[in-house]
Amino acid sequence: MFTRHVEKSLTRYCDGELSAADRQRVDAHLATCPRCRTALETTRFSASAVRQLGAVSAPPALWHGIEAALDEPRSDGIRMGALRWAAACAVLALVAGSAYWWSRDLAPRPWEVAHATDGSTRRMAAGEWVETGGDSKARIIVGQLGTVDVAPDTRVRLGRVSESEYRLSLARGTISAEINAPPRLFIVDTPASTVVDLGCAYTVTVGDDGAAELRMTTGWSALEWNGRESLVPAGAICRTKPGAGPGTPYFDDAPEAVKAAVGDFDGGRDRAHALDVIIGAARLRDTLTLWHLLSRVDAPDRGRVYDAIAALAPPPARVSRAQILALDADALRKWREELAWQW
Amino acid sequence: MSLIKSFAMVGALVAASAVQTVAGTVFRLEIGPPIAAGTGNKVLKDAKKAVFAVRAVVCDDLAAVRISGTAERIHDGVRQSVPITLTEVDKAQAIYLVGQQWPEDGPWLLHLKGSCSKPQASASTLVPVNRTTFNRAKTEVLREPATQAQVDAALAALPRSQS
Amino acid sequence: MLRAYRSLPMEEAAARLRLMSQVGVGGGEISPGILDACRRGDREAFRALYEAYKDRVYSIAFHFFHGDVDAAGEVTQQVFLKLMREIRRFRGDAALSTWLHRLVINACVDRTRRRRTDVVANDPVVLDAMPGGALSHEESFARREVAASVQHAVATLPAKLRAAILLRYFEDLSYSDMARVLNCSIGTVASRLSRGHRLLAKRLAPMRSREM
Numbered sequence: 094m095f096t097r098h099v100e101k102s103l104t105r106y107c108d109g110e111l112s113a114a115d116r117q118r119v120d121a122h123l124a125t126c127p128r129c130r131t132a133l134e135t136t137r138f139s140a141s142a143v144r145q146l147g148a149v150s151a152p153p154a155l156w157h158g159i160e161a162a163l164d165e166p167r168s169d170g171i172r173m174g175a176l177r178w179a180a181a182c183a184v185l186a187l188v189a190g191s192a193y194w195w196s197r198d199l200a201p202r203p204w205e206v207a208h209a210t211d212g213s214t215r216r217m218a219a220g221e222w223v224e225t226g227g228d229s230k231a232r233i234i235v236g237q238l239g240t241v242d243v244a245p246d247t248r249v250r251l252g253r254v255s256e257s258e259y260r261l262s263l264a265r266g267t268i269s270a271e272i273n274a275p276p277r278l279f280i281v282d283t284p285a286s287t288v289v290d291l292g293c294a295y296t297v298t299v300g301d302d303g304a305a306e307l308r309m310t311t312g313w314s315a316l317e318w319n320g321r322e323s324l325v326p327a328g329a330i331c332r333t334k335p336g337a338g339p340g341t342p343y344f345d346d347a348p349e350a351v352k353a354a355v356g357d358f359d360g361g362r363d364r365a366h367a368l369d370v371i372i373g374a375a376r377l378r379d380t381l382t383l384w385h386l387l388s389r390v391d392a393p394d395r396g397r398v399y400d401a402i403a404a405l406a407p408p409p410a411r412v413s414r415a416q417i418l419a420l421d422a423d424a425l426r427k428w429r430e431e432l433a434w435q436w
Numbered sequence: 437m438s439l440i441k442s443f444a445m446v447g448a449l450v451a452a453s454a455v456q457t458v459a460g461t462v463f464r465l466e467i468g469p470p471i472a473a474g475t476g477n478k479v480l481k482d483a484k485k486a487v488f489a490v491r492a493v494v495c496d497d498l499a500a501v502r503i504s505g506t507a508e509r510i511h512d513g514v515r516q517s518v519p520i521t522l523t524e525v526d527k528a529q530a531i532y533l534v535g536q537q538w539p540e541d542g543p544w545l546l547h548l549k550g551s552c553s554k555p556q557a558s559a560s561t562l563v564p565v566n567r568t569t570f571n572r573a574k575t576e577v578l579r580e581p582a583t584q585a586q587v588d589a590a591l592a593a594l595p596r597s598q599s
Numbered sequence: 600m601l602r603a604y605r606s607l608p609m610e611e612a613a614a615r616l617r618l619m620s621q622v623g624v625g626g627g628e629i630s631p632g633i634l635d636a637c638r639r640g641d642r643e644a645f646r647a648l649y650e651a652y653k654d655r656v657y658s659i660a661f662h663f664f665h666g667d668v669d670a671a672g673e674v675t676q677q678v679f680l681k682l683m684r685e686i687r688r689f690r691g692d693a694a695l696s697t698w699l700h701r702l703v704i705n706a707c708v709d710r711t712r713r714r715r716t717d718v719v720a721n722d723p724v725v726l727d728a729m730p731g732g733a734l735s736h737e738e739s740f741a742r743r744e745v746a747a748s749v750q751h752a753v754a755t756l757p758a759k760l761r762a763a764i765l766l767r768y769f770e771d772l773s774y775s776d777m778a779r780v781l782n783c784s785i786g787t788v789a790s791r792l793s794r795g796h797r798l799l800a801k802r803l804a805p806m807r808s809r810e811m
Binding site: 100101103105108110135136138139143145146148149150155156159162163219220253255 | 671
Binding site for chain 2: 311313346
């Protein structure tokens with residue numbers, strides 16, 4: 094049986110230009126296709142790289158060349174008024190070589206940013222950065238959706254805003270979001286993965302190495318990257334690393350052995366032993382971790398993970414072992430929904 | 437897998453089966469995080485403000501299950517009780533969401549009461565909450581209506597609110 | 600201290616804000632008054648229009664030509680001269696930004712064809728073109744290296760793919776806006792982006808392997 098790959102759709106998928114139905118189709122395929130996941134990761138990487146190119150200020154002298162050309166006699170009878178921008182030009186000419194202001198003038202300014210110290214606010218456009226020093230904080234007001242508190246020593250880029258998306262990019266530091274919006278409307282990009290807001294309140298921290306940690310306070314969120322998804326409910330934590338994507342989520346109150354073993358497993362350090370520890374020490378609530386591991390372990394270990402979960406919380410009647418071992422998306426979802434009652 | 441771990445797993449399987457045998461025959465109200473109510477779009481819209489989800493299990497007519505609740509606490513020596521409203525997610529499966537409807541100034545005890553008509557059964561679940569989080573470890577899923585003594589004991593066990 | 604990215608000195612910011620308010624940008628498209636004045640040949644209005652868009656046009660050309668400031672300057676001047684000379688034909692039934700994007704992309708592609716060179720400059724200027732702020736020397740250096748690699752990779756793409764990649768990921772245009780700018784279908788936009796990504800991936804592979 095031939096598998097129909099989705100590589101041709103990945104650019105649109107990456108750019109959010111697919112219909113909901115097509116997106117679901119691609120999601121389902123990515124869950125089982127390493128080749129397309131690799132292709133998606135490649136696409137996201139190059140898009141992210143180009144996005145890092147910065148705006149450049151046009152040299153002041155350019156205007157003089159244009160003006161000179163405009164002043165040359167032409168037969169079309171264009172009349173030019175007198176130039177009255179001398180004062181403004183003088184001010185503009187004072188621009189320091191490395192300081193300039195990029196403003197997406199035509200785009201609306203959907204972001205409102207408040208300075209925590211004096212409460213002053215300014216409206217900012219997509220593409221601008223908010224950066225706090227060691228002793229300052231800020232609050233980004235996300236339209237009618239909610240707020241994002243920016244902790245000290247944080248850099249966050251205000252991204253695109255459209256009817257279907259509000260986007261931030263967290264380069265470094267910590268933000269705490271309280272968002273009340275339809276799912277997938279508010280999105281936070283980190284160097285390692287994308288936080289798709291499904292929940293209500295959470296904190297995201299990005300380190301200098303680009304690794305991120307998501308802590309859910311209320312509701313839940315999804316971390317997505319390269320076709321891999323981690324669902325993170327309230328009380329749980331998920332770490333991500335550049336190039337590796339979202340790690341395996343675990344609850345904050347999980348046994349320390351489980352937490353450490355998750356770190357080892359995600360970090361590729363003696364994964365076999367780490368898996369043993371997780372299986373051996375997992376509580377009923379830690380089926381969150383075990384469920385995510387089903388799709389992250391090799392086939393030979395999947396049976397052990399299944400057995401570990403089933404021992405703690407048997408699957409629903411309409412979910413079979415064979416379906417889970419085959420990573421049937423529907424079966425996995427049904428079991429997850431049942432397990433979630435224990436999370 | 438080591439022999440010890442194998443025995444442990446078998447033991448857990450047996451224990452889980454035993455619990456399931458008992459629990460599987462008894463009407464009760466289970467609670468879970470909002471994600472337990474599902475991840476459909478309709479659910480997500482309501483779930484965003486929910487503190488937890490609640491569902492009735494082991495009832496032949498889940499659609500007819502009735503669930504009500506109150507938020508209770510003892511504050512400055514005075515007992516307070518606030519009726520709470522449950523948001524319907526799936527009436528046929530008796531799944532509901534509970535959003536915050538109590539003041540945020542300290543811990544509360546949510547007393548949920550459910551009744552099943554087929555077979556006739558009633559049960560309570562006592563859920564300690566603090567602002568917008570619930571305490572699963574201290575939640576009591578009872579297989580009959582809570583007695584006053586049980587409610588009083590759960591109230592007494594609430595952490596003191598911090599002013 | 601809360602600061603927006605690359606904030607200007609106060610006086611310049613104020614002057615820029617006054618310009619922006621006169622041009623009418625900030626909440627949407629250019630103000631009709633400025634466009635009308637430009638059509639009448641009002642140099643003052645045109646200067647305002649120029650100031651509003653020059654950095655955007657220059658940046659696209661700058662990255663298109665791998666940091667070649669001469670090429671970027673030449674294209675920028677060409678675009679605004681053409682805009683001013685043809686402004687009377689602009690009826691306003693499409694966004695001015697669409698027209699501007701079209702002008703700059705056409706100018707870039709035309710220049711590439713005329714010069715018959717897609718040769719990447721050996722020593723392009725990599726200005727402080729990466730989002731910056733209070734970075735350490737090591738971070739600044741690392742970021743400039745990354746910027747140079749990305750700039751190089753983009754500049755080696757065939758012109759049409761380069762244009763698509765810059766419009767989407769640098770200018771943040773939607774597919775439908777890109778289709779209007781490039782005068783092609785959305786499917787063609789997606790196809791050019793896909794091909795661009797495949798080529799970029801190869802050129803950026805060394806950078807990726809360093810990161811992992």
